[in-house]
Amino acid sequence: MALKYEIIKKHNKSRLGKLHTKHGIINTPAFMPVGTCGTVKAMLPESVASTGAEILLGNTYHLMLRPGAELVAKMGGLHKFMNWPKPILTDSGGFQVMSLKGLRKLTEEGVTFKSHVDGKQFFLTPEESIGIQHKLDSNITMCLDECTPFPATFDEAKKSMQRSMRWAERSKNAFQNRDGYGIFGIQQGSIFKDLRQESADALKKIGFDGYAIGGLAVGEGQEKMFEVLDYAPEMLPEDKPRYLMGVGKPDDIVGAVSRGVDMFDCVMPTRSGRTAQAFTDYGPINIRNARHREDPRPVEAECDCPLCRNYTRAYIHHLQKCNEILAVMLLSWHNIRYYERLMQKIRKSLEEETFDEFVKDFYAKQQMGDIEEI
RNA sequence: GGAGGGGUGGCAGAGCGGUCAAAUGCAACGGACUGUAAAUCCGUCGACUUUAGUCUACGAUGGUUCGAAUCCAUCCCCCUCCA
DSSP states (O other), X not given: OOSEEEEEEEETTEEEEEEEETTEEEEESEEEEBXXXXXXXXXXXXXXXXXXXXXXXXXXXXXXXTTOXXXXXXXXXXXXXXXXXXXXXXXXXXXXXXXXXXXXXEOSSOEEEEOTXXXXXXXXXXXXXXXXXXXXXXXXXXXXXOXXXXXXXXXXXXXXXXXXXXXXXXXXXXXXXXXXXXXEEEEOOTTOHHHHHHHHXXXXXXOOSEEEEOSOSSSSOHHHXXXXXXXXXXXSOTTSOEEETTOOXXXXXXXXXXXXXXXXXXSHHHHHHHTTXXXXXXXXXXXXXXXXTTXXXXXXXXXXXXXXXXXXXXXXXXXXXXXXXXXXXXXXXXXXXXXXXXXXHHHHHHHTTOHHHHXXXXXXXXXXXXXXXX
């Protein structure tokens, strides 16, 4: 098989595993920071690596626009181009089918994007998306799909899902097998169990190295998302990694691991870092808030990131107020480290068979909220 | 000494008889952010009560007017240019 996945331990629905790629091993459950344009915003790749991240995301649509897949290939592939020697997963452009719906036209053949940069037209087919991801030298290629918006009626979700399944087959056919590289299918079906099953069956018939759950965390709320995750992961092959796309908040991730998900990616730690939010074991804080103005404590006492080791809340608050780049850098760093530490704790508890206690403790702390007294 | 311009909410700055508790930006305060069109976006921002409303407000005082941030008079202060 092109990508080897070993499951080391299981606990109820949760799994501890290792995914082997040409550029290294990914310990699962894993969180993948998002580096859409060939950079995790405001972070040095070396800094991202120091957080414990073992794999990054890149994006087909954005890299196709700038600098173009050919150039990246000429520069030796995305790993070399961006100085990230570890594994890379690339999204197919399927999310942009939803997020850029005003700038694109969907047909059975593919999707025409009007570049958000200069208006230039790009026609992205499943074959083209796979080809671009190949040129980028992505370790994990994603099928081109349509991230079904929410809410969708049953019929809308069905049509959208079925097209994504036809595109999944075309994507798989266009994919060139190589050792240490793989392709993931993406389940759709919105919040409808029948459609999720139909989608899972279609993907399994095609056969993939891993299976993603797409079309969640698009506005349905955590309760509905968890309802879907109560059944969706188990519809997918047990011996392959399961990847919940675009999720999520820390408690989303813990809940999803409990329900059998192995991989996550989310913009949240970096975007929040740019918008003054810092994640802590006791829930998120907004460092811009006046209550941090004279707080001599670190953002999080237990955290070992540079922000928490070397700077006070008062200082980060000051930097943020002054709109200083350093605030964005340090907060992004902290948040990614927070997510990676969370995943490390999840894996450790699965390893030591204390996952249930970890989950209980996690939610108890999150509910306590940030301690306000100084 | 001569000529001119101006004083508006924390700051900058519109408004030049009613529709002005006063545009807009910044600051302040709070919220949102989930496969990144995002160092972004949204809300609040005189006081008290808030559905509606009441009061105090555009340098100061007095006046004209049904009605004044807007017009007039006097006073105080600031700025530019020329001597």
